[in-house]
Amino acid sequence: MARAILIVLDSFGIGHAPDAADFGDSGADTFGHIRAAALAGRADRAGLRKGPLAIPHLERLGLLAAAGLDDGPAPAGLHGAAEEISRGKDTPSGHWEIAGVPVRFDWGYFPHTVPCLPSALVAAIVREAGLPGILGDRHASGTEIIAAEGERSLRTGMPILYTSADSVLQIAAHETAFGLDRLYALCEIARRHVDALNIGRVIARPFLGETAATFRRTGNRRDYAVPPPEPTLLDRALAAGRRVTAVGKIGDIFAHRGISEVRKGNGNMALFDALLGAVDEAGDGDLVFANFVDFDSVHGHRRDVAGYAAELEAFDRRLPELAVRLRDGDLAILTADHGCDPTFPGTDHTRERVPVLGFGPGIRPRSIGTRPTFADIGESVAAHLGLPHGPHGASFL
Numbered sequence: 001m002a003r004a005i006l007i008v009l010d011s012f013g014i015g016h017a018p019d020a021a022d023f024g025d026s027g028a029d030t031f032g033h034i035r036a037a038a039l040a041g042r043a044d045r046a047g048l049r050k051g052p053l054a055i056p057h058l059e060r061l062g063l064l065a066a067a068g069l070d071d072g073p074a075p076a077g078l079h080g081a082a083e084e085i086s087r088g089k090d091t092p093s094g095h096w097e098i099a100g101v102p103v104r105f106d107w108g109y110f111p112h113t114v115p116c117l118p119s120a121l122v123a124a125i126v127r128e129a130g131l132p133g134i135l136g137d138r139h140a141s142g143t144e145i146i147a148a149e150g151e152r153s154l155r156t157g158m159p160i161l162y163t164s165a166d167s168v169l170q171i172a173a174h175e176t177a178f179g180l181d182r183l184y185a186l187c188e189i190a191r192r193h194v195d196a197l198n199i200g201r202v203i204a205r206p207f208l209g210e211t212a213a214t215f216r217r218t219g220n221r222r223d224y225a226v227p228p229p230e231p232t233l234l235d236r237a238l239a240a241g242r243r244v245t246a247v248g249k250i251g252d253i254f255a256h257r258g259i260s261e262v263r264k265g266n267g268n269m270a271l272f273d274a275l276l277g278a279v280d281e282a283g284d285g286d287l288v289f290a291n292f293v294d295f296d297s298v299h300g301h302r303r304d305v306a307g308y309a310a311e312l313e314a315f316d317r318r319l320p321e322l323a324v325r326l327r328d329g330d331l332a333i334l335t336a337d338h339g340c341d342p343t344f345p346g347t348d349h350t351r352e353r354v355p356v357l358g359f360g361p362g363i364r365p366r367s368i369g370t371r372p373t374f375a376d377i378g379e380s381v382a383a384h385l386g387l388p389h390g391p392h393g394a395s396f397l
């Protein structure tokens, strides 16, 4: 029997989706724009990286062909693209669809007003958590709102609540002054109060530092997601007696359902180490599911082209370490959950197609074209693991 390793490069889109205009994202292309910027010398940063994007292993697998950028040497991997049928371009929607469960209902969103949160919601959270009040209460980039409101938050003891184009309520507070456990408890209170508004996630955003110039977010972020609306690939694997190892924030994204074990790491390179450890220990028929969050949260949302390029290069350099750990019959798939084009206006996700790159000792290199739903990825993994097929998507194997 074989193992499956599913890896999400968070936000690594490869070009705007057919319905991108509905999201205001026509023309977005995370990979294409980073690649073009690097080629033009616009992704150089002293001490970090320079010149054209160097990602030979991803290219060898067929990334350029998947993105429609090249028809050069025949790719060495199974390669293609996938489009999303879920209605949101958020992380849970993308991951759940990859795991065979598209999100066909509408999430709740907070309006682009200031304040953006319903006053009854704020009052309920303030009362139950015993807070002196809240700060923020608007659409914002997480790092910018901590710079703008962090000092006041420290002075007043008020946490910073904000949202984005996603169905999300984020709560930033100082990790030691406000307290990490207190922040988590506050998020659990908020989670209950936003259920009625159909909000996908509440996210704890602890930070450290003393002044606007020194504030930095820590690795203790925690997501409180609603559970997926149907059994996912993870539930199906677990029910069949397989081990499901979640690397990074996969556990949080699936509301800890369908998971045998969680492995964490602070930063993509630590996550890569955690992934390798999980692969080493996975047995026949098991699933390892990893998310690499820094592409999105450290570079994509921050519109940091050079940083995103360097992160891709660092990830690419480590792919051989994964390849040598794969055994006969194993399938590894690299994909993404949405785009976050660092050259695009704003700081939100972008509606894009995602790459699907499959490899392993017995995986025949071939094109799988453009799949009509991310669910084809989960169904292919299910087929590979010998699990019964689910109600959405079709295997490309």
Ligand SMILES: O=P(O)(O)O[C@H]1O[C@H](CO)[C@@H](O)[C@H]1O
Binding pocket: 091, 140, 141, 142, 143, 163, 164, 165, 166, 168, 170, 203, 297, 301, 347, 348
């Ligand atoms: O700007 P920050 O706080 O990184 O927020 C980003 O991260 C959130 C969750 O991934 C998204 O909703 C997006 O807005």
Ligand SMILES: [Mn+2]
Binding pocket: 010, 011, 090, 091, 094, 296, 337, 338
């Ligand atoms: Mn994401």
Ligand SMILES: [Mn+2]
Binding pocket: 091, 296, 297, 301, 340, 349
């Ligand atoms: Mn994001």
